[in-house]
Amino acid sequence: MNYTTFRYLLVLFSMVLACDVHASSSVSLDNLGKLSLTYTPINAVSAMEKPASTGIVKVLPGSPLRIISPMDPQKIEYLVAHGQNVKQNQRIAMLSGSEVHHFRDNLAAKTALLEITKSRFDKNRELASVNAISQDKWLNIAQQYYDAQLTWGHLNHFAEMFEPHSDEDMGYLLAPSKGIFMLPEQAPTDIETQATETQLGAIVNPNSIRLTTLVKESEKEFVEAMYTDSCSVEIEKIEKISHRFFVRVWSAPLPEGCALQLGAQVNVRVKLSVSAHSVPAASVFYLHGQASIFVRHDDTLKAVPITLIGNTDNDSAVFTAPNLANNDEVLTSSISAVQGILLGLGGIE
Amino acid sequence: MIGRIVQFALVQRLFILCIFLALIFFGYRAWQTLPVDAFPDISPTQVKVIMKADGMTAEEMEAQITQPIEVELLGIPHQTILRSTTKYAITSITLDFEEGTDIYWARQQVNARLAAVSSILPSIAEGGIAPMSTPLSEMFMFTIENPSLSLQERKSILDWEIRPALRTVAGVADVNVLGGYTRTFQFAPDIAKLNAFEFNIDQLSGALQQANVNGSVGRIKAGVDSLVIRTEGRATSIDTLGDIIVGNYQNEPIALRQLGTISLGSLTRYGGVTRDGKETTQALIVALKDSNTAEVVNNVMAKLAAIEKTLPEGTTLEVFYNRKTLIDTAVGTITSALGQAVIIVILVLGLFLGNVRASFVVALVIPVVVLLTFLAMKVTGLTANLMSLGGLVIAIGMLVDGAVVVVENTVSQLGKAQNLPRLHLIYRATRAVAVPVIAGTAIVIVVFVPLLTLTGLEGKLFSPVAMTIVYAMLASLLTALTLIPVVASYVLTNKDGTTPGYLTKLQALYRHSLGVLLAHSKLLVAGVLCLLLLSGVLFGHLGKTFMPVMDEGDIIVQLEKSPTISLASSLALDKQVELALLSEFPEIKHIVARTGSDELGLDPMGLNETDIFLQLSPPDTWRFKNKGELETAIRDALAHFPGMNIGFTQPIQMRVSEMLTGTTGTLAIKIFGSDFTQLSTTANEIADIVRNQDGAVDVTATLIEGGDFLSVIPKPGIALDYGMSTSSLSQYLKMQVSGLHVGDVIKGRVRTPIYFGDLNRGEALFTSPVQLKDLMILMPNNEMLPLSTLADIKRTQGPAIIEREKALRFSVVTSNVEGRDLVGFVDSVRNAVASTINLPAGYSVEYGGEFENQIRASKNLMTVIPIVIVIIILILFTIFGRWSLALLILANVPFALMGGVFGLFVTGEYLSVPASVGFIALLGVAVLNGVVMISYYEDLKGKAMPLYELVKSGAVARLRPILMTATTAMFGLLPLAFASGPGAEIQRPLAIVVIGGLITSTFITLYLLPIGYYYWERRKHA
Incomplete structure (x- = not known):
């Protein structure tokens, strides 16, 4: 077999594979009968929250x-x-x-x-x-x-x-x-x-009272702010020495009305800058173990694999996925039924 | 002996009347107090073990709970089958015992084995033996409605007001509560505070458990009195719970409320209920095995009526299933048929006897025998149900035969106006026919007694039929030989012996036609044999099924959705389906759908499984002719909801199917093996084969795979470094995901569980695996780590459901069959599977479901029928003393069966167990007619008549009794053949077979039998 033949066969095989994947992950809207179908556009997300270690209100070292x-x-x-x-x-x-x-x-x-x-x-x-x-x-x-x-x-x-x-x-x-x-x-x-x-x-000095917490090494580059139940505050300093799996970050001076007293230990969430999309959490399903969403393309719903990276809140999932545009419409109802179709369920014999 | 009985009755007439009056009184009482149910108790001795373990996957449940218990239970003697279904957090193990095994003994054995194995079960496993009910015990269901009450409040009312009250009702085994939310006191630990106060979850839960107790101390003598001392630490409310001191920090006492938030919460739900598209809560009343269902339902309704007044304003209990309705309808159908049969039989008697007095005497036997049968049923513990009452209807036409013969002979004797006392004439008349009457009765009894040897479902269903017929025939014999002569002595006159004019004309016509056919007998024989041949051909084309499906008047639609579906999504799809059906079908009054498992675990369905109960409006308001058409229209409507497996069943049908095979479906194909993937693949391949067969409907393959898991695998180095064990991590995560039960708050009879966890209505706050990875874990050394640092989190797949039988795993493909006979369907599936599927070593396929029962029933009947024929021959030989005559009479039987086949073919009914019972009944009636004819010929032999004349005169003389016997039996069954209510489906094939058979059998008796006798006797004398 010469190289050209091999390349031709490879392309052919890829096409067959692609067709097969497409066939097994797409459902025509015509096949969805009277299922209630609602859609929502995919939103762009530039930041998201994540839980951090416990935060402590402390004085910047050396300032008292x-x-x-x-x-x-x-x-x-x-x-x-x-x-x-x-x-x-x-x-x-x-x-x-x-x-x-x-x-x-x-x-x-x-x-x-x-x-x-x-x-x-x-x-x-x-x-x-x-x-x-x-x-x-x-x-x-x-x-x-x-x-x-x-x-x-x-x-x-x-x-x-x-x-x-x-x-x-x-x-x-x-x-x-x-x-x-x-x-x-x-x-x-x-x-x-x-x-x-x-x-x-x-x-x-009140200005040297800060909120500090530990964030994961892998996230330190993306940390923008910290949130507690009562306030949010920008990050001012990121230490350059690791505490095992974490790095300590310090907030900017606490704003007025932050209601955080010196020495307080509080639950903290950190705001990370991301370049991702968000959809309602209830529109995410798993197909063969892969998190996916149904994206509408003309008269077809296509199961698009996504990589979940977090949640903006409990109702929205943040994810990355190639080739998705903001405002692409994602299915938000009857998802399990459409998923059932892909799994071979359904129909009355 | 027989003569002495008749003589005693006529001598002691008043005494006999008093005895019968007493029997009638007790018979009436028995009728009033007989336990009434739709079906006889068809369940085997069955013990169910239900175990729950919060949060455990099916595989873990199987390994840690199901397998150890099964191994222990396998040794119990007299068990016939051991099967189990293991799902997420629940396993249901069912043991069937041999017929006749004492249920209390069986339960005791299972209990003892469970106690022995309990020490090796995981500590979180809880459960035990299920209530002593049968699969048909679900007899009453209702929802609790009040828009102003939350689902939690409604469930609380069910749990703490209604359930305890209903459990006091005799015959109620338990009340299963479904749907809604179970209230908890939820403590959501503030990890920062725990961290700050240097507490960890284990310490906290231990401290709370130790503090939240009332201790018993003892008693002291105080003067002349004694005082009981106890310690009080138990919380009684959410406030006092928060005040419990759980430890100290730097010598400061720390109360629970300082470490987190205490609020009202809910238990994690394993199921939900919706009604007309809205969530609600439901109670399902489970009757105790062997209880009187109708009585229990009445008592439950009375109790509910009393409770309803005490419930919060605006609360209503909406009953959507009441077994009493089915019982009333089914028993109503059958009692109506019984009433009609009685009237028709009396009219037929009047028509043939031609005089009111004689008709009255014969008709009297019907109510008397019916009441005596009820008395016998009461004494022997038979319940009044579709089958036992059906047996009585079948017997109506036959139970008058004895009385007819006695009265006819009495009238005849009195008509001769012999110069003898009336009582003596009646004695002679009765005595003369006593032997044929006893023989006739014996033949009928002999025919039905073998039905008692049937086993399994068919045995349980048809034993009551046979028992009732035997009781009725014995009662009719007793009445014919005692009461009838007594009543005849008071009622009949010497002028009652005239034959009605139309009958005389009929006799003349018969005499003429018999003469013609005697002359062209070969043509007749050829024609009849052709018909017999045709019936043989038709028999091969008859559809075959085990049991006709009884129309219970209700429809249950079963949905099976994606195996990984969440409860919320599952309920959302249910609501869509419900609203669509309600809007499209005005025939549906309400819809109650149940998803997931019930609280007791009697029916541990997954979150992806839903039973939708359609509450139908009265059939006369429907746009459809019958339920079948309505069901077809609903099927069509549901076809617009793809992505779900959809099946149709009925409440009892569903439970019977589950009881027989552990699965629902007419055909259940089980694939035994060990590897889940292989089992799943083979099941799907077989399901595809079944779907391609004609007549296959509702084909489903159990979704074994499809359980999605997140496996959290601690990183040993890091976990060890921080002192975190897998068990502690598991507890910690459990608290976050489903809550950690740490105690209870008891106030009055209300017990509210205390849970650690920050849940929203029983659901974890995080909604994705990523959030789980980011979850901060408070380590034993009080540091905090995200879960992803502490452990590897992998998404894995495993079985969502594990079915086992005889300790072996299996997958199952189920199918219903429509428009085709079941046996033929199974044969074609069997062939297709055998030629297509290559099973690996260690794997095997078994075919079960109703099909299994049909095979068993056929085998039993094929054994029983030859025995019946032999016994009949023996009886006939006893009567006539000649084998030839016995065989001649028996030759009538194939022609009788021929009529039954024609009947089934014309009406489109299938050959089923009831039809087979009809064929057995035909044996008796056909032989009885032959006996009436041949015995008269034998009597006439002494009169030295020419054979030709003897045959013709004898036949004409027996025209009336033969027609009476045949028509009473035939017309007695007409109401059953035309009945349309629930329950009629089972008896209809039987009635059609008997009616069809009687038509041909009567013709054969009236024409072919005399011709046969003529040629037989002529050849003998030649």
């Missing part, structure tokens, strides 16, 4: 303003609730105990020490410039001054958030900026504090 105290007060009485919005300089806690007293004394001492060291520093600066004092001595004076300034500055930064009380053992902690106050045990702890410091809380 931590309130670090140079002392460890014996008692902290929080005046605002965890997660409460606070204004700058609003009293957020009453600190009390001997440590407060020590802090105040320490601050006063460090202030005095700073003044002394500063005076000495200022006085000796000119002497040093004319080499009236030795370099070693000047270096020592300057070192003492800068150490005192640093120590004072450290205490003073906290003192700016500290409103002294008439009682020496007490004082108020003031909010360093406006935002959402978080208790220390609930605040992000991704930056370690020093042994001598105590975290008294954190202030979170």
Whole structure:
């Protein structure tokens, strides 16, 4: 058999096969008797929803303003609730105990020490410039001054958030900026504090509160938004490190009225961008194990195989299929009866 | 002995009258209290086991439930057949036992075996022995209608108000509820919350089950009293259910409501009911085996009338099937025929006897014998039904024979005005004919007794016929020899012995014609033999069927749709068909269609199967002549709904077919083997062959393949890593797909199941395999994974239904036959299959259905009839003492049968079991006529008459009794031959055969028998 003959036979075989497939997957409308036949056009779909892992409302890593105290007060009485919005300089806690007293004394001492060291520093600066004092001595004076300034500055930064009380053992902690106050045990702890410091809380900028969830690796390219029962929000960040089968995605700042509180754990659906079609879910049937729909072509219904990729909602199936045009009409009633015809059922002998 | 009985009766006339009055009274009482049904109980001793396992595929059901149970049941003694049907989530195993096996013993045996095997069944398997009913127990069906009530509310009323009330009615085995929604308390777990509170489903369901209980503690002595202590934790409402504490999180108690949503839900449905295109709920009342159906129906109706008043306003119970209607119509048909037969027979008697007094005495025997027969039926436990009452109608014409002979002889003796006391003359007259009367009765009884040896369906159907005839004949004998002489002694006068003028003329005509035919006897014999030959030819062309189809007055259309169809789509197609039929056929009042399985599982149909019950308006309002025409028009209309297999049946017919073969259809071809694909392929090939046969209608092949499954196969590495077992995954998915039963809320008598799952009216929220793949699974370590990550999901195909018999799988092709005899049809199918199909090794084909019964019935009758003939010859020899005369009389029989064949041919009736019974009856009547004629010849021999004159005079003298015997039997059956109501179809062939046979038999007795006797005697003396 030469190549031309072989090619001819191959084409012929393909045609026979195609005719056979067509014959076994098409039904003439004339053969459908009085079955109720309704149609709906195929719609184009650019996006669809899918369930994701649980979503959590979290603060973007690194964004909270931590309130670090140079002392460890014996008692902290929080005046605002965890997660409460606070204004700058609003009293957020009453600190009390001997440590407060020590802090105040320490601050006063460090202030005095700073003044002394500063005076000495200022006085000796000119002497040093004319080499009236030795370099070693000047270096020592300057070192003492800068150490005192640093120590004072450290205490003073906290003192700016500290409103002294008439009682020496007490004082108020003031909010360093406006935002959402978080208790220390609930605040992000991704930056370690020093042994001598105590975290008294954190202030979170509302814009850094985000919804985050895990999506499948294969879907990360297509994720556009996240949905909860109460709101939808665009995706802002997609992490580049996998969590086993998933990748974490972060939303944009939560819009007003989203009713999602920080720390909330919610069921999330993700919106994926797709290029597909949708039809009523009830118009999909299975023929020899293959999901199909009946598409009307003139006076014939043809079972067209489709690849289901999801649902826009419970009533619509999203699928891809080659050679289908939007507005092609798909059968939406009596599908099982037409399917029965293809399976060889029917007729009264 | 006989003489002493007659003498005693005439001496103790008042006593005899009192005895008979008492018997009549009890006979009347018996008639009033006889259990009434349309059919005799035709079911074998049958025990059904129904097992359900939520969510299991047919293959799994077969492997885990059906097979183990079958293996255990196979050892039970006295079983005749073990078959099963396994479908999605349900298996129905049926055991038939030998005739006469005690049903309670059988059930006990099955129960014991079930208990033995229960430990190896899956934990989700539930069920057991079905109620003690028969396939014909479905006797009353109704829907509950109220537009303002939801389907769930309607079902709740059926479940908790109507069903318990109806189960108190004696004779009700159970109430099967179909359609609607069963209310549940549904807890839809919020996976995020479970995740947050670190709960998983197993923990949650375990905690709920432990919390939702009332515990029994015991009793304490409190002073002089005792107090019972119990613990209470059980929820009593949806609110208290939510309050149940199921655990704690960081030392905080967690209530059920904190972990999800609690709402009213519905169980997953396995079937639905529609009425006139709208969904509804239906109750089907199943009668206990051996109960009095008519009485049970009456009591059910009375109970329903009482319940209906207590139901919510606007609620109506719409009865669409009431077996009592069929019983009343069928029994009405037969009692009407009985009444007409009585009147006709009395008129015939009056005509032949020619005097009122004699006619009165003979006619008296009919009501007396009828009542005595009822008494005997009551005593022996026979029910009044189509068959037993039919037997009485058949007997009417024959039961007067004895009385006719006694009265005629009495009149004759009295007419001679001998100088003897009247009582003595009556005694002599009765005594003289007692032996022929007893012999005649014995012949009739002998003819019918062998019917009692029939087995199977035909045996159960025709035993009551034979029993009733035997009772009637015995009662007629007793009456003829005791009551008739007594009544005759009071009523008859010495002037009653005159012959009516027209009869004298008829006798003269007969005498002349007999003379002519004696002269041309060869011509007559040749002509008759030609007719006999012709009848033989016609016999070969007669259609043959097992049993004529009884018109039950109802039509059921059976639909079989695509095997993977959903319930919603199935119901949508049903509604289309219903609305189309309602709009096209004003003859259809209402349509009730049932799809899928019933709640009890007595008839586990698939979601693709529908029985459409057509409730018809009275036939006199139809546009069609009869139901056949209407059915044809409906067939034509349904031809416009392609893609579904459509069949026609009737309520009882459907159940009888299922009982006989496990399938519906006149012919059931079973292909036994093991591989589903091969079974399916062969079934389809055979179905194509059957479809090509003439007369094949409603041909269907069981769709074995076509079950579509999504197989979820856990990826072992990942599942192990997360600690997820296949069983836990299965439970989790079950919760999502059909709900997980975790307990019940009990309030009063209402028990509401608690289900875990987020379902919408019992259906999973997701509607495609893709959604299943994306389903998030809460892993035991509280992480979440989409199902597609955890498991491979494959679409596979498997059997939607698995039929087994004697523990072997089989597929089945069923067919009904129209316009052609069944046996011929089966033969041609058999030949075509044998020449076309090449069965692989290990596969075999069996032919069953009604065809099987016909073969069995034919075999039985072919054995019985020769025995009957031998017994008749023996009786005749006892009477005449000569074999030659016995054979001469018996020679009459083929000519009698000839008339039966002509009758069937002319009327277009088929040769069936009833027709065969008619032929057997003919044997008796034909022989009886011969006995009347020949015995008289033998008596005349002593008068030294020339043989020619003896033959002619004797024949003329016996004209009246022979005509009376023949015409009473013939006219007695006329109402049956012309009856048109339900039930008439079965008795009609019998009546036609007897009437046709009597016509030829009477002619032969009047002409050929005298000629035969003449030539026989002449040759003997020559």
